[in-house]
Amino acid sequence: MTIDININGKALTLDADPDMPLLWAIRDLAGMTGTKFGCGKALCGACTVHVDGQPVLSCAYPVSAAAGKAVTTIEGLSADGNHPVQVAWRELNVPQCGYCQPGQIMAAVALLDKNPTPTDEDIDNAMSGNICRCGTYTRIRAAIHKAAGVKS
Amino acid sequence: MNDAIKGIRLVTRREFIRNTGLAGGGLILAAHFSGCSTDQELPGGDFAPNVYVNLLESGDVEIVCHRSEMGQGIRTSVLQVIADEMEADWDRVKLLQATGDAKYGDQNTDGSTSIRKQFDLLRNAGAVARHMLVLAAAEVWGVPASECIGQNHAVHHAASGRSLGYGELAGQAATLSLPEKVEFKSPEDYRYIGKPMDTVDGMAFTVGSAAFGIDTVLPGMLYASIERCPVVGGTLVSVDDTATRAIAGVVDVIQLGDGTSPPVFNPLGGVAVLASNTWSAQKGREALNIKWDLGANASYDSDAYREQLESSVHNEGSVVLSRGDVDAALSGAAKTLEATYYAPHLSQAPMEPPAAVARINADGTCEVWACTQDPQTAQGVVAGALGIEPAQVTINVTLLGGAFGRKSKPDFIAEAALLAKKAGKPVKVTWTREDDIRHGYFHSVSAQYLRGSIDADGKVTAWHQRTAFPSINSTFGPSDGPGGGELGLGCIDNPYAIENMKIESCKAAAHVRIGWLRSVSNVYHAFAASSFADELAHLAGRDAKDFLLELIGPDRHVNPADSGAEYDNYGHDIAEHPIDTARLKGVLAEAAKMADWGRTLPAGHGLGIAVHRSFLGYVATAAEVSVSDTGELKVEELWTAVDAGTVVNPDRVRAQMEGAGIFGMSLAMHGQITAKAGAIVQGNFNSYRVIRMSEAPKAINVHIIPSQAKPCGVGEPGVPPVAPAICNAIFAATGKRVRELPLRNVKLA
Incomplete structure (x- = not known):
């Protein structure tokens, strides 16, 4: 079936199985590969995107549920990579392999949108769905605190 | 004619030859090289003293990273070592990722070896370039090389106050034969080694443009998901793919045969479902009805x-x-x-599961894009699987979304190559997380x-x-x-x-x-x-x-x-x-x-x-x-x-x-x-x-x-x-x- 969807401000009509996870619609149909596959079962957070501003695990979210909604992926977070969270990530050299980081960044942005000055505990609660196998957690915490001190 | 005027004349000639039309660039060059002084026309051209360094006549430097980046920061470190010994300007070096090729020497990014085994090799790559640029400048000026130094992207002759930019000297340096021996810099003169340089991929990592193996997309490509025997050493008895072929998006079902004993780096075999997207391939795979002979390891508890x-x-x-x-x-x-x-x-469970794309070209050669720690081994294994020569296989090394040893083993890359051959189209193989955990x-x-x-x-x-x-x-x-x-x-x-x-x-x-x-x-x-x-x-x-x-x-x-x-x-x-x-x-x-x-x-x-x-x-x-x-x-x-x-x-x-x-x-x-x-x-x-x-x-x-x-x-x-x-x-x-x-x-x- 055809599904109308807005990804990063662009209106798209995708021909997709309604059960297809949004992740694969974004990657394989819309051709945007910044959003990552890590588990396929909503267990690792690598696929985190925003749907109407809310963080969503796109590997377990049917594309049909996003019909008529606005999806933001890492590519659409800012025009030039200068969202305060992206800047903080670079200033603290957070990424190692980089693979989980689009999901981490999207989760962190969603946290800060809701809670502009999170505590360590808030961060732990909000970010524990996002696995980083390289082990960048302590830098992620620091980067979120740093971004929290910067006005968007 | 004073030095400044000669310098400007030189830049003008360059601008004419290259017809760049970049007025701003010309002004910058004029300022940069205002100290140079020679009546001699310098030969143009690039200078590649070895496989790791290519100095363009523009002055930009291409540095090749022949090691795989999996989060250890080696792309940044390789750049630091070569650029430092070369005395290149950090802002004028650009990193290129090597394909798998024996000419680069050991590319097996494993065993924490990149720096511990290749520090001197990398230093040498940069030092040879600097050394030859100094010789080139000395030749141009007619002064002893011992009076010249290569520093910050130019060669300087202190006694006469003359300088020539590295780009100016590229063509001249290219005419020289390689030195027998070069001297490394003293550690106290290090410019980048020992410094916390920012990761070269930092921007790409944070905007989603970093390309991993799983991110490769080729025109006309099919997406494959493979069902493998749950037990190592088991064999395929029969497969019924009727339900699979009825699923929208499924294009083909291809048997990959059985694994080998010993397993080495060969594919585990199994049944592949090829589709127009990953989801259809995975759904089609779930619908397969397969009978396995589990073999001798089925008793393993x-x-x-x-x-x-x-x-x-x-x-x-x-x-x-x-x-x-x-x-x-x-x-x-x-x-x-x-x-x-x-x-x-x-x-190992790297966040990016094993993934590779392969294409068989009309002339029978194979081109691969893969998150591999060991591209030369991948080249050999793919060649073996296809029955062609390693030289007919090009392995493009993407970024690796974690590896931890898993991506030294190119079984998943050979799967993509075999499927591309059988399907007659480019194929991307993406392991699910379950594949990664169960078939490692x-x-x-x-x-x-x-x-x-x-x-x-x-x-x-x-x-x-x-x-x-x-x-x-x-x-x-x-x-x-x-x-x-x-x-x-x-x-x-x-x-x-x-x-x-x-x-x-x-x-x-x-x-x-x-x-x-x-x-x-x-x-x-x-x-x-x-x-x-x-x-x-x-x-x-x-x-x-x-x-x-x-x-x-x-x-x-x-x-x-x-x-x-x-x-x-x-x-x-x-x-x-x-x-x-x-x-x-x-x-x-x-x-x-x-x-x-x-x-x-x-x-x-x-x-x-x-x-x-x-x-x-x-x-x-x-x-x-x-x-x-x-x-x-x-x-x-x-x-x-x-x-x-x-x-x-x-x-x-x-x-x-x-x-x-x-x-x-x-x-x-x-x-x-x-x-x-x-x-x-x-x-x-x-x-x-x-x-x-x-x-x-x-x-x-x-x-x-x-x-x-x-x-x-x-x-x-x-x-x-x-x-x-x-x-x-x-x-x-x-x-x-x-x-x-x-x-x-x-x-x-």
Whole structure:
């Protein structure tokens, strides 16, 4: 079936199985590969995107549920990579392999949108769905605190 | 004509030749080269003195990274070393990723080797370029080369105040023959080496443009998902794909045959579903109706196997190291202790699962895009699978979304190549997480038996260790137990000053594919040895850290060969890279100091420490844990001291130690791969758990020992001390001794 969807401000009509996870619609149909596959079962957070501003695990979210909604992926977070969270990530050299980081960044942005000055505990609660196998957690915490001190 | 005018004339000529039309660029060049002075027309052209460096006549420098980036920061480090020795301007160097090609030398990004084995090679690549640019300038000016220096992207002649930019000299340098020998810079002149340069991929990582293996897209490409036999060595009996072919998007179903014995790096075989997108391929695969003959490994049960392994180490094995008389020392000892340690199989579980794209070209050649640690091996394996020559296979190396040893094995790349050939279209193979967890090359399950004794003064008089684990060798041929190389990973390289020592290797057969995982056998060897050292400290009634310092003993170089062991020292001459007890004690003392060892801790808290040398690097980690009344464990904080010799990028070394802390915690607390009826039980991050943010310590503190010694490995050495440090901390907190991993299986209350 055809599904109308807005990804990063662009209106798209995708021909997709309604059960297809949004992740694969974004990657394989819309051709945007910044959003990552890590588990396929909503267990690792690598696929985190925003749907109407809310963080969503796109590997377990049917594309049909996003019909008529606005999806933001890492590519659409800012025009030039200068969202305060992206800047903080670079200033603290957070990424190692980089693979989980689009999901981490999207989760962190969603946290800060809701809670502009999170505590360590808030961060732990909000970010524990996002696995980083390289082990960048302590830098992620620091980067979120740093971004929290910067006005968007 | 004054120098400035000549300089401007030169720029004008360049602008004419190149017809760039970049007025701004011309002005910048004019300013930059206003000091140059020559009436001689310089030949244009680029200058590529070796396969790693290409200086363009524009002055921009292309530097080739022939190693794979998997999070260790090697793309940044390679650039730092070459650009530094070349005296190139950081803002004018551009990094290109090498394809797999023997002309680059060793590309196998494994064993923490990039810097420890290739530091001088990389320095040479840059130094040769600088040296030849100096010769070129000297020739142009008619002055002795010894009066000229290459500095910050130009050659300068101090006596006359003349300078020529590197770009100006490229064509001239290209006419020179390669020097026999070049001089490296002095460490005090380093511009980038030893500095925390930002990661070159930082922007790409944060905007989603970083391209991993899984991100490759080719026109007309099909997406494949492969159902493999749940048991290694099983074979396909029949497949009914009727339901699969009815699923929208499914294009084809292709049988890949069976795996090989030994497995080597070959595909496991199975049935592939090819579709117009990943989801359809996965759905189609679920609809396959397959009958397997599970084969001989279907009897593999990891619980029963544990009993076999533990029984194996309670019997005599082959002696691989011996000095003194262990039995006599034990029988005459004041106190003795014995313990058996167990650690399960592990999966590397990189966040990017194995993924590759392959295309067969009209002329029969093959082009691949893959997240591979070892592109030359991938080239050979793909060529073998396709029946063509390695030279007909191009391996494009993407970024690797984690690897940890898994992506050294190119089975998944050969799958893509075989499917592309059979389908007649480019194919992307994407492993699911379940594929990755269930069909991996697993870190060995292990058992170790230790016996030790102390005399009346609390001095250790005997150390007897037996180790058993299925060997990596079993992946490549017949094997019934630990291989020589693996015993050198934290076992026969034991640094303790104990007069009587015996180490034996005991039999263990493999029933799954065995491969290497970050730090390899050091993980379980350090777990047992560093735990047992802590047990002996307690037996002696001593402070664990002081006891360990004494156990390592006087400053000296330990050579396992002196005790009859065959030790390869990670492929390095032991005279150049000795097992240096002073450095071992140095990191141990530093980690203890960082952790404020000996301080009063809250109730339920404990401090533990461990130190281990691996891949030539020395790392000590202290852990503070808390254990609640209900037995809930929390790793509160880690302190790590590392002596890795000369360090190229201290921030990336720090990051590796932070990451090793989390990686070590994952395997200590959660990691286990088990098997029932030959099939792996775990399948995703709910059953194969790894550390999450909520479990991460509040801080992982890292200190790098300043050193100008030869560089050591960095990517792996941080992992081994973590698990024993945590277990020793648990003992300090609770009096409960942990002798098996993971900790989630151990009741702490």
